[in-house]
Amino acid sequence: MLFWLQHKWSGLWLLIFAFGSLTLFLYGFFPLKYHSGKLAHMDDLPNFIDGVSIDGHEVYNSGENSVILMVIDGLRYDFAAEEYMPYTGQLIKNKSACIYVSVAEPPTVTMPRIKSPERKKEKAQWRRTINFWRDIFAMMTGSVSTFADVALNFGAPAVKGDSILRVASSRGRHSVLYGDDTWLRLFPGLWTESDGTTSFFVTDYTEVDNNVTRHLDSVLTPLEDKKPKFDFLVLHYLGLDHIGHLEGARSPKIKPKLIEMDSIVKKIHTAMQTWDRSGVLIICGDHGMRDAGGHGGASPAEVLVPLVVLKSTDFQCPHELGPGPVVAQVDIAPTISWLLNAPIPGDSTGKFLPSLLPSDIRQHLYLLHVNALHNVKQGVPTDTEYYKQFKRAETQFARYLSTGQQSAARIAKEFYDESLAAMSKQLSEATTDFDVFALGLAVVFLYLMLTALVCVTLYSLQPENQRKISVTDKHKTNLGTVVAFAVIFAIIASTLTLTCFISETRSQFCSFGPSWSAVFLASAVALTFAYFLVKIGLEKIRDLSTLRDLNAIDFLLILGTLFHAWSFFGTSFIEEEHMTWYFFWNTLMFFVLVRTIVVIVLYFGKRLSGATEVQEKPELEHRMSDVGVGIVPKWVLLIGLHRYLRTMNQTGDRWLFLPDTADWLNAPENSIYLQAHLIIGTLATFAICLRNIRHMNNHLKIHSVLTILSTLCIFLYRISAGSIRLPNEVPKWDAEQVVQVFWWLLAAQTIFEVITYVGAFPNGNRFVYNKPKAKTEDYFYDNAEEPWNLNDVKLNLARSLTHIMYNQMMLIIVLLMRPHNVIMVPSIYITCLLTAKCLDHKLLDSRPGRNTEGADTLSLTLAHIWIGAVFYFYQGNSNSLASVDLGSGYVGLSEYSPVRVAARMGLHAYAGPALSGAHLFCSLPYTDINRYRQAVWRVTNIMALQRVYQVVIYCVIAIIFRHHLFVWSVFSPKLLYDFVATIFSVQALLTIAEIVCLTHVVSWISRCITYRRVT
């Protein structure tokens, strides 16, 4: 088992297991009930009830109705009292109107935003739209929306599935909207007439409502034949909510606003009397408001909203006076659909509002039957009591139809009501419930992985001599290992099974189906693996003296990384995560600045005061010349560069609308500066690539030529894309072909490098395979039969492949980046280079021979992670799904291909972390294969540890806040981002593993070839 702990890629395995657990977590967090998108049709109506035939269309017909849905934003239950709305209250009192307590879906927020400039308007609106979405979605489609509905629709937030508006327009009804334009975006093309208002100005609470009311007179006036001009009218009043946001629910402005609303109700009610068909007015709020004015939590004041139903003719409320029965928001959908004589929307889970059901007992029962049947079709399990109840009700209904017994009808109605209530509850729970068992299990797994990773990392950070395998360890037999593994595996598997049965969970994880059993076994194996790592690790970690070398900057790096994960307990720290990183990075730069200044001053102080001291310590002189006096001005310039880059893209949520440098550069009159940025960035990258070539086997200068050609391709692509404009016209190149050539060049470069190392060009290698190295003399055994030093081949190939990877990654990213962001690529290189220099623990340390390698690796890895994160945000990314740059996915592609687009988008979005990570692997010590291997081992472990740590903490936060008001707009997107980041971490570390693997293969091949040549 010790072998596992010492294995160089255990960290990667643990990261992969952690990724699996995170997938399980996501499975539990995002309920997998997607909306079927099924469209309802009139022919779905049943024509037989338990074998008794009935004319569905004729019975279903609700007659001629015009429905008005009046949504008053923020109308909470107590506002519908007679005190605030006298006319409505009067109507409720004399039973010509009915009031219900409607329960809104908890996470509701319509957050009005301040005005943004045009370019950023879309982004700012997006978050608001999502929050709006739920209420409108519930009312219009009759089903509770899941995060998947939103996430799968991002970019174009239109409802794809069935809705009242869809069924209405398919039946040729006229729908009219006056109110917030979110409705128009959600249901585009389904309105015959509309006037959308934007609600960006929260301070405006009169104009938004007047914009709605001004149409009322014309739209309520019936045509000549006394028919109203519409069948379905939606009025959405925002003013009340705005007042609530501004001044709270106790504001003196609330009452006049409600009285204004009341007068509108009166106006509509009066107008409805003049029509020749019956009009139905439904008044409701989409959510309530807290006394303080906000809304979005799950407190009664926010969730309970009134729902008032009015009818122009012969209407008598069947309910007792009082607060009224409780209904759900989704109940509006089937009711309105029926009133419009349209089928119930496909995904609806609601019930008809009882007061609007017809008094004709046959029609009444038929509607209940249709409703129940609709729910049954959506996958209600057939072995439940309420399903049997439904069947019994159906039998009774059929009996009534054939015999006309009133008692049968009464029993049928009772049964239908009971089973409907249970069905609706079950259906809406299935959509919104988290799989808590899977969540908990995933977090436990993640914690174990984290503990194992901590052990592995600490073990790898020990000085080398502590890791010698003792003799007793070697004597352990394989059989013992297998038995130990089997025993622990059995224990863990049975514990998991027991947990499943004891908790009696409905989770899929414990369903023991074929595919889930595989998952079950895999997690048991992973747990066993982690268990042994932790156990052995705790025994073997003896000496942590490396950690004693840590200085203040290292502690800043470690504590900052640790704290960053905990900062996500605040939503604004998630939305403005870039601020946290900028702050940390600034602090680090400040520390380093102070340190470099101190070092320089110390050096000069010593030099000027006592020259002898410097002469006595040539080490000091040597190290100084390594860094140079220029480090301070260079560092100050670097700070300046970062200050500039930070202004490049405004990101986050709160200051997204502020104009930034990218806006300025993208303005047409500044295009010359934009081109300058692009050209400087590309040329600087090109220079860096040429500089890196010295680490490769530049046989016949082929690498230089290939790099020049690929840079040329980039320029050609930019010219053909129009980002660089030349003074005189040049023939246009096909962008797609240019990019194609670019890919071939990169592929050729890699293949060429591998071939040179195989030994295909005997005279052109930097390493002459048949020349023995001087080192071999030291070996006590005779290795003359191996005339080349294999480790050298491996080491050099690893170095050159890593540099090729870095070069190519830079070139690809330059190709993908937006023109103004190209400058980031060389900036990352410069930052990494300077930081690595300044973080060196031996910087001006006069004690020679101190081994600070462990501390160096730790601080460098963390610093590179920080650099990656900082540039990730410089580039304009954020934790909102709206900042995903879709355009970069289509560079050099003419058609959609999911894998390629996703790969490009991913590399573009994670350019910062990818480049800084690649630079880290390039700057590892390539002096000795063992040192190199150890450094790779440590870096892999630390990177995996950081990623898993962040994921673990965030998963716990997500569980704690799963009912939080921002769970959709803030927490869930961040979870998705973390998921993607984990995928890319796994991918990045796998690439390094592949490189190491390739070096082994190549050294083996080269040995074979050279052997043959020698013999």
Added chain:
Amino acid sequence: MFTLNNHLELRRVTISSLLTCIYLPSIISVISYKGILYSVGSGSSFYILVLIFIAELIKSFYLSSNNEIQSKKNKAKIRVSDILKAFGFLLGVTFCFFLGIILFGAPVLDKHEETLMLSSLLTLLSVFPLVAHTGVELAMQLLFGVKHFSKDTIIAMLVNNALLCVCGAWIGAVVIPLDWNTPWQQWPIPCYLGAIGGYLLSNVMTVLKVTMMSASHKYKFLNFFVNIINKLHVSK
């Protein structure tokens, strides 16, 4: 770091820290009572800087002057050129702070007035007492940690004050991005108040420590707290 060796110095340190603990909170409470606390960033609040300047000057006179005969000699040596040099140095430091603050994230194109006020406050609180006490050259050496000051209680206190003051301003910046929409999240109020807070904290800690040190003769357990405070001191 602090020792009981030099009782006179210790008493001076305590009294000057006590003075700070009195005058800074009174300035803050007066202006917040007047309702102009949130205007500290603008140029109209220049009088606060003047008040702090005068107070610090008096404190430094107190700290360095009425020492025996030796200091009287020093006092006689103060020349106009020294004062001019000190002022030039302070201006330079202010400018460095100004540039540094902008480099580390203050608005570049606007709000120069606010940034300038913040940098002058930082200079006044952190560098000015040092310069006034030790002179320009020594202050520079102390700031970069070239010279060790472990024996001099007064300088140890001044350096601690300076460091905590800058730390306070730095930490004050944390609240600016939060979405609380309060009036005091404007630039540079959190940093400004953070600097004052840090300075005050340092002084309070000094007073506390000296009190406990003198009381620890009677109550031994207080030594524990003294050690904790000693650890808390940011020193190089």
